[in-house]
Amino acid sequence: MNVICAKNYEDMSRKAANIISAQIIMKPDCVLGLATGSSPLSAYATLIDWYQKGDLDFSKVSSVNLDEYRGLSPENEQSYHYFMQKHLFDHINIRPDHTYIPDGMEPDAKKACKKHNDIIKKLGGIDLQLLGLGLNGHIGFNEPGIAFEKETHCVDLTESTIAANSRFFSSMEEVPTQAYTMGIKSIMMAKKILMIVSGEKKADIVAKAFLGPVTPAVPASILQMHPDVTLVADEAALSAYLKQAANMEDNL
Numbered sequence: 001m002n003v004i005c006a007k008n009y010e011d012m013s014r015k016a017a018n019i020i021s022a023q024i025i026m027k028p029d030c031v032l033g034l035a036t037g038s039s040p041l042s043a044y045a046t047l048i049d050w051y052q053k054g055d056l057d058f059s060k061v062s063s064v065n066l067d068e069y070r071g072l073s074p075e076n077e078q079s080y081h082y083f084m085q086k087h088l089f090d091h092i093n094i095r096p097d098h099t100y101i102p103d104g105m106e107p108d109a110k111k112a113c114k115k116h117n118d119i120i121k122k123l124g125g126i127d128l129q130l131l132g133l134g135l136n137g138h139i140g141f142n143e144p145g146i147a148f149e150k151e152t153h154c155v156d157l158t159e160s161t162i163a164a165n166s167r168f169f170s171s172m173e174e175v176p177t178q179a180y181t182m183g184i185k186s187i188m189m190a191k192k193i194l195m196i197v198s199g200e201k202k203a204d205i206v207a208k209a210f211l212g213p214v215t216p217a218v219p220a221s222i223l224q225m226h227p228d229v230t231l232v233a234d235e236a237a238l239s240a241y242l243k244q245a246a247n248m249e250d251n252l
């Protein structure tokens, strides 16, 4: 695993945008796995800036998103469809029919998940999957306890995730309790993984995920088994990881 320490959120975002850009330049028809949340916001803004300056071309790129709330329509401002349009797709030349997000409005969970799995397969898999990290170690919406062998599936969100994501809604009650998410198996099948993390409140979970045991209790810990993972995190998010890694070396 490649661990890159960034100075702060902005520096992390620029570094992540550089890695995503390199993927697009090296393979213009690549398949990007995209994420939502606060973590990728500035990386997306940087990609938009480079596109507007003529440095990037998304015309052959396809994208698949990790997850979507069950029951939210693309017009709902809290949906991940809306997020992606607003923060990336509306500002770049990616083809609308080349962007895929699980269909939150499909009431038949099996159908919605199969459709997303089939799309990923039809595209030939994901070249670079971008990931944020949930406070409880979730990736996508794969909450603690999840089976590692799942592809896209429907999940019940934990109270801690509902509470963490309620900051985007007017009240806790408005946060959907379920989501469709790519599973750990789908994520692990991506050729490359780029995780971005910032802020002190994620320091403990970063250390647990990347230095602790690989366990479904910390879904992100499975990334230790992936052959091509890059973690770009700022100093605050890496503080516990670096301390623990140094202690482990001293004890050798």
Ligand SMILES: N[C@@H]1[C@@H](O)[C@H](O)[C@@H](COP(=O)(O)O)O[C@@H]1O
Pocket (backbone or CB within 6 Å): 035, 036, 037, 038, 039, 040, 066, 067, 131, 132, 133, 134, 135, 139, 140, 141, 161, 165
């Ligand atoms: N489903 C998303 C995840 O994909 C995201 O990585 C996580 C962290 O979000 P943030 O980047 O806002 O901390 O939150 C949500 O639950």
